[in-house]
Amino acid sequence: MSLFNAVVSKTIMHVPGPVVGFFAKPYIAGETLEDSVNVTKDLNRQGIMATIDILGEFIKTLDEATFFKNHCLEIQKAINREGLDANLSLKPTQLGLELDKQACFDNIREIVALAASLKNFVRIDMEDVTTTDDTLDFFRRLREEFPGHVGTVLQAYLRRTSRDIDALSDGLLNFRLCKGIYNEPRLHAYKDPAVINNNYTYCLEKLFQKKAYVGIATHDEKLVFEALRLIDAARSG
């Protein structure tokens, strides 16, 4: 099993392993928990906080979901034991979303409960649009039970994202904001890169106005500039 420190598209499941390895290498912390702990320590020494993700979204049985849940729990314990400046990101489909929604929620709840008891944090990754409603529902329920210990992800390419921010504004807002990595139908997603960027900035501004915690997850220099501009404006206004 490979441990990742960033998200890799579902499409890689159809690509030969060595090819995936070549392109994903910058994002892969290693093959084992120990690798991931060492890479995280190295990042922490450079003043960089990390999030640890496990690869493997396509599961076929609930036993596999339990397998991944147990690894998530191990990562949480390792973060605590090693004193890492890091948290865990997890994927609902890896924990059984497409097999049994309640079992998936129970798995995620167990992981978030452990994180809360260790004063850590879990980010629920956002996958394709068929999972958006359930993922936001899990976030809503878990933030009530474990306030400050759970967040999720919003995708700027989705037409619904601004409305989702409004709908979730009755509680603690903690999001990673990204463009979105899945090939979604035009019905759900903007396709024009300029519009996606405009929506990213629009949603980021809205989140700042609502005093949300936002992880600004982009490599796009134009968006990094816009984010810095908005932070500067918020500080001086």
Ligand SMILES: Cc1cc2nc3c(=O)[nH]c(=O)nc-3n(C[C@H](O)[C@H](O)[C@H](O)COP(=O)(O)OP(=O)(O)OC[C@H]3O[C@@H](n4cnc5c(N)ncnc54)[C@H](O)[C@@H]3O)c2cc1C
């Ligand atoms: C921490 C993190 C977590 C994520 N989590 C999720 C998630 O939960 N769900 C999800 O759907 N997606 C997730 N993503 C993926 C995200 O949605 C985008 O698909 C991905 O980040 C690529 O978009 P971008 O904003 O980085 O810019 P792109 O559109 O890839 O690139 C825009 C511009 O930036 C330049 N650029 C690209 N990379 C670099 C670089 N390394 N340095 C300098 N310039 C560069 C390109 O040349 C291009 O001109 C995550 C990404 C990150 C970084």
